[in-house]
Amino acid sequence: MNNKNSFMLRAIELSIKSVDSNGGPFGCVIVKNKKIIAEGNNQVTSLNDPTAHAEIVAIREACNSINNFNLKGSEMYTSCEPCPMCLSAIYWAHIDKIYFGNTRVDAANIGFDDNHIYKELKKQLSLRAIPMQQINKNEAIKAFEKWELKSDKKEY
Amino acid sequence: MNNKNSFMLRAIELSIKSVDSNGGPFGCVIVKNKKIIAEGNNQVTSLNDPTAHAEIVAIREACNSINNFNLKGSEMYTSCEPCPMCLSAIYWAHIDKIYFGNTRVDAANIGFDDNHIYKELKKQLSLRAIPMQQINKNEAIKAFEKWELKSDKKEY
DSSP states (O other): OOHHHHHHHHHHHHHHHHHHTTSOSOEEEEEETTEEEEEEEOOHHHHTOTTOOHHHHHHHHHHHHHTOSOOTTEEEEEEEOOOHHHHHHHHHHTOSEEEEEEOHHHHHHTTOTHHHHHHHHHSOGGGSSSOEEEOOHHHHHHHHHHHHHOTTOOOO | OOHHHHHHHHHHHHHHHHHHTTSOSOEEEEEETTEEEEEEEOOHHHHTOTTOOHHHHHHHHHHHHHTOSOOTTEEEEEEEOOOHHHHHHHHHHTOSEEEEEEOHHHHHHTTOTHHHHHHHHHSOGGGSSSOEEEOOHHHHHHHHHHHHHOTTOOOO
8 A cells, every 4th residue: 555545545534534523424534755744533513613624624733843834845635536625725825736536426415515516606796506796805905905005914 | 974885894804914914915794794704914924824814714713603614694704805715615615795995906916826726717627727637536536426325414
């Protein structure tokens, strides 16, 4: 068994344990320099946190462990194809590669809405299930103007 | 000035303060029963957490304040159109409506990658900038089978 599979089997082990500990059936590890630097499992209902998907939990832990918001040079092993929230977080975190086990269709088959959200994101704002309305744009832009003028800003 | 605009002006105030406190220029409030139940601002670089966007911070605080992972009956006021991570989190949290100030194009104009990630999410897996590879699917499905058989599972 190569490293790749052993890392994934650890993510799968976490997904199975998660069911036992009243989380959703999802697990994840993040690997850097051939070592696991963070692990996560779904804790949405146990923490009352809809953002506590396995991948988000692992990303937050990985960033904490290396004291950096950028995970360049890391790979993610997740027991299921990431939902759009987690996939976007992976982009923001600059992870290099994603290995996944189950697909979004497998997730939909057991009642998880990932595929529905992927479809919503593709729609124009006016056609989405959750209505979106722009207001106060003249006031909102002021923060962006202030950001542009800031000389010591920390970009990411 | 109606409530809607006053809630948005508070989100904008948070976005401006965020620049002063070394966060990104984004602020957000969540409103339930005409009262603000949570506030957030971008804390990616101050917390070393790439998921700490204003909306995610506010969602986590709102869920904590009402002790529930479901924010049905709430509305979000965010100083900028949510990025796909935050928009997906809004779907997972079942927020009723989104008011926003700046657009994703405004965000791209000052160097924030939201629009790029929206484009990536629409692509087939094999065409994405971050490579994705399925492995160990026969093992991964076991957690989903276990979830299906669990009689006391807490769905969300």
